[in-house]
Amino acid sequence: MSLLKHRAPKQQYYLEIGSYFIRKGTGYKVGDAFEYQGKKGSKQLRIANLYYNFKLNKITYKLDKNPILNRSEKK
Incomplete structure (x- = not known):
């Protein structure tokens, strides 16, 4: 709904739906x-x-050893 409020371009709607x-x-x-x-x-x-x-018409993924929720970001 925020896209409608801020009048985002239609390409942004399509990206969000995809x-x-x-x-x-x-x-x-x-x-x-x-x-x-x-x-x-x-x-x-x-x-x-x-x-x-x-290109392959399929969904791929990236795996990681560390849980995402417990990861601390270093600055």
């Missing part, structure tokens, strides 16, 4: 945990970010 459908269509959320079985044992990885790959 972002909404990517998040809802994956079935996963940023921060969800996965178990990874590697050569050295089991690790728990979390989704750090979701991307839509237009």
Whole structure:
């Protein structure tokens, strides 16, 4: 609703709608945990970010070892 209030361009509406459908269509959320079985044992990885790959026409993700909520940002 803030986009309407501030008279954002229609491209911004389309980006917001696309972002909404990517998040809802994956079935996963940023921060969800996965178990990874590697050569050295089991690790728990979390989704750090979701991307839509237009060339492959599929959703890809970036995994991270550290939980996002507990990460402290250094300045």
